[in-house]
Amino acid sequence: MDGKIFYITKGKLQELKKEYEELLNIERKKALGQEVPKILESEDLNPEFVSFQEDIGFLRSRIDELKNILEHHELIKAPAKDKRGVVQLGSKVKIDVDGQRDEFVVVGTLEANPALGKISNESPVGMAILGHKVGDEVVVFSPMKITYKIKKIKYDVS
Amino acid sequence: MPRRGWVIRDIKNPESIAEHTFRVAIMAWVLADQKNNKLNLEKLIKMALIHDICEVYSGDTTPYDSILPKDKKKRQELLKTWPRFSEKEKKRLAEKKYKKENAGLEKLIKNLPSKLQWEIRNLWMDYEKGLSPEGRFFRRADRIENFLQAEEYWRRHGGFSLKPYWIQAHELHDDPTLLEFIEQIDKEFHKGKKSKN
Numbered sequence: 001m002d003g004k005i006f007y008i009t010k011g012k013l014q015e016l017k018k019e020y021e022e023l024l025n026i027e028r029k030k031a032l033g034q035e036v037p038k039i040l041e042s043e044d045l046n047p048e049f050v051s052f053q054e055d056i057g058f059l060r061s062r063i064d065e066l067k068n069i070l071e072h073h074e075l076i077k078a079p080a081k082d083k084r085g086v087v088q089l090g091s092k093v094k095i096d097v098d099g100q101r102d103e104f105v106v107v108g109t110l111e112a113n114p115a116l117g118k119i120s121n122e123s124p125v126g127m128a129i130l131g132h133k134v135g136d137e138v139v140v141f142s143p144m145k146i147t148y149k150i151k152k153i154k155y156d157v158s
Numbered sequence: 159m160p161r162r163g164w165v166i167r168d169i170k171n172p173e174s175i176a177e178h179t180f181r182v183a184i185m186a187w188v189l190a191d192q193k194n195n196k197l198n199l200e201k202l203i204k205m206a207l208i209h210d211i212c213e214v215y216s217g218d219t220t221p222y223d224s225i226l227p228k229d230k231k232k233r234q235e236l237l238k239t240w241p242r243f244s245e246k247e248k249k250r251l252a253e254k255k256y257k258k259e260n261a262g263l264e265k266l267i268k269n270l271p272s273k274l275q276w277e278i279r280n281l282w283m284d285y286e287k288g289l290s291p292e293g294r295f296f297r298r299a300d301r302i303e304n305f306l307q308a309e310e311y312w313r314r315h316g317g318f319s320l321k322p323y324w325i326q327a328h329e330l331h332d333d334p335t336l337l338e339f340i341e342q343i344d345k346e347f348h349k350g351k352k353s354k355n
Contacts, residue, residue: 055273058280065290097325102242104329109294114329115221116248122332140328142341143348144321 006073007089007108007121013075020066027059069110076108078155087129087153089121094152095129101151106130162218163304166226167237167318169311175210175218182206182303186296192335193295202292205281209300212282216262219255240322256286298336301326305340309347 008016076090087093092105104119106129112120119126128138129148138148164172183206190197210218220226221241227233243251263282267275284293285300308323331337 055276055280058276062289097242098239100239100242103245109332110288112330112332113288114326115252117245119329120332123330124328124337126329126332142324143344144324146321146325146328 004072006069006110007076008069008073008110009076009090009107012111013070013073016066016069020063020070023059023063023066027063030056030059084153084155086131086133087150088131090155092154092156093129093150094154096147096149096151098147105156159213159218161304162223163220164307164311166220166222166233167311169315169318172311173307175213178303178307179207179210181307182209182300185303185306186299189299189302189335189339190295197292197295201281201290202296204277205285205292205296206299208278208281209285209296211266211278212259212262214262215265216259219258221251224251234318238319238321240325259286295333295336298331298333301330302336302339306343309343313347 078084078090079088087106089106089108092103094101094103096102102117104114104117104125106121106126107118109120109122112118112123121127121130124140125148128140129150132138132150134150134153136150138150140146140148159175160172161175161178183203186202186206187199190199190202222236225236225241227236263279267278270278284290285296286293288294288297305323305327308320312318312320327340331340
C-alpha cells in the first residue's frame with residue numbers, strides 16, 4: 001500500500017464497493033461463527049470474490065486491497081464538452097496502428113487490460129496519445145517505429 | 159508441452175511451458191525484489207508456479223489462433239503484426255479462453271485437499287483478474303518473460319518479426335520496474351538503436 005492514486009471508472013467503483021460490502025459481510029458472519037450462504041453456484045456474482053470466502057487469508061487481504069483502493073481512488077469523469085477534442089483518461093479512441101484499425105479506452109492501471117481494449121494511462125502508448133487530437137500521428141520508437149494515428153475520440157465513461 | 163507462440167513461428171525445439179514457468183518465477187522474484195518489499199514474494203512465486211498449470215488440460219493458446227492461416231506465407235505475414243479485433247470479438251475471445259482454462263484448472267486440482275484447492279484457485283484468479291498488487295505485477299511479468307525469450311530467439315535464429323512483441327510491450331506495460339527492464343532489454347539487444355525488425 002504505497003498511497004498510489006487509482007483512477008477508476010464509475011462502473012468499476014460501483015463493482016468494487018459492492019464487493020467490499022459483500023466480503024465484509026462474509027468476514028463478519030465467519031467471525032460470529034454464522035453460516036455463510038453457499039453462493040459459489042450463483043451466476044450473479046463474480047467468481048473471484050465468491051472464492052475468497054473459503055480462504056480467510058485471501059479474504060482479509062482482498063478486503064485490505066479494496067479498502068486501499070476505495071480510500072485512494074479518483075473517479076474518471078468525462079471532461080467538459082469543449083475539452084473533449086483531446087485524448088484524456090476515459091477517452092475511447094479509434095486508432096490506426098501502422099495501418100491496422102483498433103479501438104482503445106484509456107484507463108488507470110487497475111482496469112488496464114489490452115486484450116479487452118483497455119490501455120493504461122501509464123503505459124508508453126497510453127502516455128504518448130494523451131493530449132493528442134483527431135488527426136494527430138503519434139510515433140512510438142524503441143527500437144522500431146510504430147505509428148498511432150488518432151481517428152476518433154469519444155467519451156463513454158461508465 | 160512446447161509454447162505455442164514459438165511453434166507457430168517454426169522455432170525448433172522451443173521453450174516448454176515448464177521452462178517458461180521456471181524462468182518467470184525467477185524473473186518475478188528478482189524483479190519484485192527491486193520494489194523494496196512492496197510485494198509479497200511468497201504469494202508471487204506461488205502464483206508463478208501455478209499460473210499456467212491449467213494448460214495441462216486446456217493447452218496453450220496465442221492471440222493469433224482464431225485467425226491463423228494454414229498457408230505458411232500468409233501465416234508469416236500475419237505474424238509480422240499484432241492481431242487486432244473488434245471490441246465484441248476481444249470480449250468473446252477473452253471469455254472463451256478464461257472458461258477453457260478455468261475448466262482445465264478445476265480438473266487438475268479436483269483431488270487435492272480442499273484448502274489447497276482454494277489457495278491455488280485464488281492465486282490463479284488473482285493472476286487472471288489482477289486482484290492484488292502481486293496479481294497485477296505477475297500478469298505483466300509473465301509477458302516480460304515471453305518478450306525476453308522472443309529477443310533471445312530473434313538474436314539466435316532470426317526469421318520472425320519482433321514488432322508484435324514491441325507493440326504489445328508498449329501497450330501493456332505500466333509498472334516502472336518492468337518498463338525499466340524493457341529499456342535494459344532494448345539496450346542489450348538493440349543497443350538502443352531503431353530497427354526495422
